[in-house]
Amino acid sequence: MTVIHDNLEETNAKMRARDVSVYYGDKKAIDEVSIDISADYVTAFIGPSGCGKSTYLRCFNRMNDTIPVARVTGTIELEDEDIYGSGMDVVQLRARVGMVFQKPNPFPKSIYDNIAYGPKIHGLVEKKADTDEVVEKSLVRAGLWDEVKDRLDESGTALSGGQQQRLCIARAIAVDPEVILMDEPCSALDPIATAKIEELINDLSGRYAIVIVTHSMQQAARVSQRTAFFHLGKIVEYGRTSDIFTNPIEERTKDYITGRYG
Amino acid sequence: MSPITLILIAIGLGLAGWLAGRAKAWSFQKSDPSIRLVARPNYHAWYVAVWIVIPVLAFIVLWSIVAPQLVMQSVLASPAANVLPDFGFERQSILSEARAVASGNAQAVFNPDAQGLVKPFYGAISRYNIIGLVVTIIIGFGGGAFAFLRVKPDFRARTRVERTVMIVLLLASLVAILTTFGIFASLVFETVRFFGMISPLDFLFGTYWSPDPMSSAANPDSTRYGAIPLFWGTIFIGAIIAMIVAIPLGLMSAVYLTQYANPRLRAWVKPALEILAGVPTVVYGYFAALTVAPVIRDAAVAVGISNASTESALAAGVVMGVMIIPFVSSMADDSIAAVPSAMRDGSLAMGATQSETIKRVLFPAALPGIVAGVMLAVSRAIGETMIVVMAASTAANLSANPLDRMTTVTVQIVKMLTGEGSFDHPATLSAFALGFVLFMVTLVLNFIALRVVKRFREAYD
Ligand SMILES: Nc1ncnc2c1ncn2[C@@H]1O[C@H](COP(=O)(O)OP(=O)(O)OP(=O)(O)O)[C@@H](O)[C@H]1O
Ligand SMILES: [Mg+2]
Numbered sequence A: 001m002t003v004i005h006d007n008l009e010e011t012n013a014k015m016r017a018r019d020v021s022v023y024y025g026d027k028k029a030i031d032e033v034s035i036d037i038s039a040d041y042v043t044a045f046i047g048p049s050g051c052g053k054s055t056y057l058r059c060f061n062r063m064n065d066t067i068p069v070a071r072v073t074g075t076i077e078l079e080d081e082d083i084y085g086s087g088m089d090v091v092q093l094r095a096r097v098g099m100v101f102q103k104p105n106p107f108p109k110s111i112y113d114n115i116a117y118g119p120k121i122h123g124l125v126e127k128k129a130d131t132d133e134v135v136e137k138s139l140v141r142a143g144l145w146d147e148v149k150d151r152l153d154e155s156g157t158a159l160s161g162g163q164q165q166r167l168c169i170a171r172a173i174a175v176d177p178e179v180i181l182m183d184e185p186c187s188a189l190d191p192i193a194t195a196k197i198e199e200l201i202n203d204l205s206g207r208y209a210i211v212i213v214t215h216s217m218q219q220a221a222r223v224s225q226r227t228a229f230f231h232l233g234k235i236v237e238y239g240r241t242s243d244i245f246t247n248p249i250e251e252r253t254k255d256y257i258t259g260r261y262g
Numbered sequence B: 001m002s003p004i005t006l007i008l009i010a011i012g013l014g015l016a017g018w019l020a021g022r023a024k025a026w027s028f029q030k031s032d033p034s035i036r037l038v039a040r041p042n043y044h045a046w047y048v049a050v051w052i053v054i055p056v057l058a059f060i061v062l063w064s065i066v067a068p069q070l071v072m073q074s075v076l077a078s079p080a081a082n083v084l085p086d087f088g089f090e091r092q093s094i095l096s097e098a099r100a101v102a103s104g105n106a107q108a109v110f111n112p113d114a115q116g117l118v119k120p121f122y123g124a125i126s127r128y129n130i131i132g133l134v135v136t137i138i139i140g141f142g143g144g145a146f147a148f149l150r151v152k153p154d155f156r157a158r159t160r161v162e163r164t165v166m167i168v169l170l171l172a173s174l175v176a177i178l179t180t181f182g183i184f185a186s187l188v189f190e191t192v193r194f195f196g197m198i199s200p201l202d203f204l205f206g207t208y209w210s211p212d213p214m215s216s217a218a219n220p221d222s223t224r225y226g227a228i229p230l231f232w233g234t235i236f237i238g239a240i241i242a243m244i245v246a247i248p249l250g251l252m253s254a255v256y257l258t259q260y261a262n263p264r265l266r267a268w269v270k271p272a273l274e275i276l277a278g279v280p281t282v283v284y285g286y287f288a289a290l291t292v293a294p295v296i297r298d299a300a301v302a303v304g305i306s307n308a309s310t311e312s313a314l315a316a317g318v319v320m321g322v323m324i325i326p327f328v329s330s331m332a333d334d335s336i337a338a339v340p341s342a343m344r345d346g347s348l349a350m351g352a353t354q355s356e357t358i359k360r361v362l363f364p365a366a367l368p369g370i371v372a373g374v375m376l377a378v379s380r381a382i383g384e385t386m387i388v389v390m391a392a393s394t395a396a397n398l399s400a401n402p403l404d405r406m407t408t409v410t411v412q413i414v415k416m417l418t419g420e421g422s423f424d425h426p427a428t429l430s431a432f433a434l435g436f437v438l439f440m441v442t443l444v445l446n447f448i449a450l451r452v453v454k455r456f457r458e459a460y461d
Helices: A053-059 A090-096 A111-121 A128-141 A161-173 A191-204 A217-223 A241-246 A251-257 B003-031 B041-077 B079-083 B088-102 B112-150 B157-197 B200-205 B228-260 B263-278 B281-302 B313-338 B341-349 B354-382 B386-391 B409-417 B426-459
Strands: A013-024 A027-038 A042-046 A070-078 A097-100 A179-183 A209-213 A226-231 A234-240
Touching: A013 A053, A027 A042, A027 A053, A027 A209, A027 A234, A042 A053, A042 A217, A053 A070, A053 A179, A053 A209, A090 A097, A097 A161, A111 A128, A111 A161, A111 B354, A128 A161, A161 A179, A161 A191, A161 B341, A191 A209, A191 A217, A209 A217, A217 A241, A226 A241, A226 A251, A234 A241, A234 A251, A241 A251, B003 B041, B003 B112, B041 B079, B041 B088, B041 B112, B041 B157, B079 B112, B088 B112, B157 B200, B157 B426, B228 B263, B228 B313, B228 B354, B228 B409, B228 B426, B263 B313, B281 B313, B281 B386, B313 B354, B313 B386, B341 B354, B354 B426, B386 B409, B409 B426
Parallel strands: A042 A209, A042 A226, A097 A179, A179 A209
Antiparallel strands: A013 A027, A013 A070, A226 A234
């Protein structure tokens, strides 16, 4: 059972997951896990490798659908709408719940086209002027505009790793999502690029509901307000980030954050 | 003594050297366990063997060229050679008859003059056989002894052996390259002869192709050597009609196989498709001539084209296109599969549908590989002969109507070389000029394709 700290005020829940289990073939990777994703806070998922953080994160935009052997049970609601229900179009869902991956994966297109990709396929822009505006706005929000504004025609893959990751964040922002899921967005980056991304996450928080998977306790402490500790396919403990790191209740959480295993 | 025997001797000596080298290397270790060999005993063994086999083989090659001439010289120097006519065919035939009998390849001579030469030949052959054998053994022992003496605990046998292996590998790879050069050189040589008779301008820009191998070779009618209809036929059949068939079908099957097919189906369909590439082109030729061409003719007649013939560029092109499908689809398949899955996930996570992802992300990313595949397919198609011979006629025709008879460069090469013309007639030589043009075009296509593929590989490393 998940230990939920009792000092949490009612939050404005953007997404509600209830009793979600994920199977890869016959193997259960996530075991009846429930959580609320707050619209106002950054939520961090931490836990040892292989405990199912990425798997769980991918449930929120149904990216597990792309894995043939994966099967998801339980319910996840986005603003009271079941995202696994028949009324939900996965294309719409992914426009509302964006994702940033562990390894920066810009398309082998120009910087401009990388950003314009989402708005175009969702029909958010018609005229060139609209597209220009969205591209600029997204790059500004992602803190990349000043670095790339003179070379928007260059390939996105020609940027540095940190810039590529911010490009991917800008790309996710461009379709104006409500939630952004980030799976270890800094694990391929150096400390300076990491600091930039963390700063960016702080800027974006409040405007978007953000969930971040991270292996760095410091990073979770710096960017998130809520933390869920995962172990063996379950959330062991959930609470304010400061409480999880200073007053963990569960023994396993204590062990993990003091670096005794994982 | 045939070279085979000498080679067997070389191998025998090599084996002996191998064993001796290894035994010696072992003996160091046995006699004093504190000695550490720099190279393992097997390398010492190979070192000795290499020093025996390579010089001996080199000698055998040399000897098999030189020995017959030495034999001939000594026979000619003998008194029996005085009866020979001075020059000409008869002298040659007498000599070779006598040699054949002396070396046991023939029973008896026809020409009585040859009888007297059998004995000198026999003597010379056995003398030089013994010399060859002795030298072989001396070289073998010499090389072996030299190498054997160098086998010491601190001798770096491994690096030597590895260098030898590397040189052998290098020579092996040179064979293919040198062959290409040889082909090229002979083509160039004959092409130059052809252009000495027919102006290159008439050849490259003339629009009438009908060389007459029976006409006088001294002043050929160069207006009959215009190759444009052939170039056009080649491009029309191989690069246009065939590609109109092969590119869409190949790409669609690649997309289906990489993106939609479940793995079990893919495991069946992909090899099946690749089998298509292994069907001999003659078989495609039957299919084109016996099945496709009549269908096309009937269809043309049915829509009111009464003069449609059974031989048509369309029939050849369509079947060639089918033949090419595996090339296009397997290159496209590989390059689509080589696009990192992160690309696909990134697009799907943006809310793109699978077909949008294929169209707008996977395809552009895989495009260089696809283009390269198409280029290789084109160069394969324009080199194809059998299907055209069987389904599209051998008469040159400059026409844009796919139902017309048409012919291609390769078909004309075959026709000219197998025609009745003598070997220095321009009609025959035109085959080389055509071959040269074809060679250059496919070379350029392949070169570009390989460059593109290379650039593409680097992009994702
Ligand atoms: N595509 C897949 N097919 C089968 N099993 C999978 C697949 N992806 C993940 N798993 C399994 O599910 C479990 C959870 O994996 P997941 O990637 O969610 O862990 P994680 O917490 O994100 O680990 P990490 O911190 O190393 O990224 C692991 O045991 C893993 O082996
Ligand atoms: Mg993970």
